[in-house]
Amino acid sequence: MKNIVILGSTGSIGTNALEIIRNKKEEFNVIGLSANSNHKLICEQIEEFKPKYVSIGTEEGKRIIEEKFSEVKVYVGREGLKKLGQIEEMDIILVAVIGAIGIEATSEAIKLGKRIALANKETMVAGGDYINKLLKENPKSEIIPVDSEHSAIFQSLMAGKKSQVKNLIITASGGTFRGKKLEDLKDVTVEQALKHPNWSMGRKITVDSSTLVNKGLEVIEAHQLFGMDYDKIKVVIHPQSIIHSLVEYDDNAVIAQLGVTDMKLPIQLAFTYPDRIQNNCLDTLDLLKVGNLTFEAPDREVFKGLDLAYRAGRIGKSMPTVLNAANEIAVDLFLNKKIKFLDIYKIIEKAMDNHEVEEIDNLDSILRIDQVTRKWVYDNYSNLD
Known part of the structure; x- marks a missing residue:
């Protein structure tokens, strides 16, 4: 039986994964789950699958889960995802969170020699050079892609x-x-x-x-x-x-x-x-x-x-990190009706044009460039012309 951790268990990938496990309980055992804000659904998942570890996006969510499930170890936020990536007894971690937030948990699991079922493309886009370096240093670990393509x-x-x-x-x-x-x-x-x-x-x-x-x-x-x-x-x-x-x-x-x-x-x-x-x-x-x-x-x-994306990829180094971060914020702005659809392209292009390319050699540099880019977009999205 394989011990599974699912990051993003309330999303479409996560719920599909749990349906697979539900039909093959003799093959898989859920030991960790994470969600951002869907307290109701993750509580239902905890009730059914009985994980030992859970991460939730908010302190309020932590309180709700701890009140209902005193036997579960509950973590919070980005640090919580990282903690789930450090669970020794897991065999496989499914990384199905949205955005660059999945990089830390992925890197922690690689260091432990675990299998990463990767459904978070931003991990390889924003941090691919770093992740591949870690994989070479930890040859027992492997990434099996989950994106259908x-x-x-x-x-x-x-x-x-x-x-x-x-x-x-x-x-x-x-x-x-x-x-x-x-x-x-x-x-x-x-x-x-x-x-x-x-x-x-x-x-x-x-x-x-x-x-x-x-x-x-x-x-x-x-x-x-x-x-x-x-x-x-x-x-x-x-x-x-x-x-x-x-x-x-x-x-x-x-x-x-x-x-x-x-x-x-x-x-x-x-x-x-x-x-x-x-x-x-x-x-x-x-x-x-x-x-x-x-x-x-x-x-x-x-x-x-x-x-x-081809341009960012061919430039390489820190540019894919910028592309990914600028797109994440641009899409969020569009979804919140603060910009128009075609402004997404303008924001990405201007963020890339504004960026001075640098080497990506550690996790801190990825996270720093990611945060700087996000701030730049928030500060400049209203001045696109």
Whole structure:
């Protein structure tokens, strides 16, 4: 039986993970959970799964949980996430929190030689160089990607040698506004941006999908996870979201992983790899019902997030950290209706232009650049022109 810690247990990835575990209690044991502010749901999860350790985002949440569950050790905030990353008896930590806040817990788990089921792309975007350095220093640790695209690449890379890979091909749904022109996007609302055609995701990642920033972050993450040059990482729009990504080899063979638009399969694989197990909660892909699979090039002139990410990735060092932090704050400002949709691109570009690139050689430097960038955006978002 594997001991599992889930960071972000009340989000979509976290609740899917718990459904997998609920159906395979003989395989998995939950020993740690974290949530930001959803006290009601995490209390229900504690009642059902009986973890020994919990982290919550607020002191109020800590009080609520401690009153109901005196036997549970409760931590708070960012330090609480870090504490969950230091649990010796865990085998796997699922990092499914949103944003760069997941980096510390991930790094702590790596130092302990644990498996990281990584659903937090910002960890590799903002801190990829540092995380890869830690992995080399702690060879017992490993990252198994949970993002559907990177899980698909991870699986497709099993078909050949890495030295024989010609291209990684990341698929994208195209997001809420696929096919729209710049004029169409000037006054789109938050409510419109959150209506993703295929996936049920959190608010932040849904907006990221609509700007294609999400796909840009995935390009950087693929570079860091698989050690592939940016010129060998391509993006293709695939509106049906059935092919989750592909790997092209030197002999022109293209290996793809297909599946339903559901995160349960990549989550479970990250828990069980190298084994694959049957689970009644996993849906079957029916290609006859799917019918047609189509592909198109991304519109990079309208959806500028993709090229901003390629630019940040190719510059490297501290620039991806800036891209990630600026985007997080820009999306938050949009969701709170303080800026317009297209201002997200302006904020990211201006933050990158304002930044003096520096080496990323430790966690403190990542967190410092992250915080400086966030402050810069808050101080300057109202002066975009």
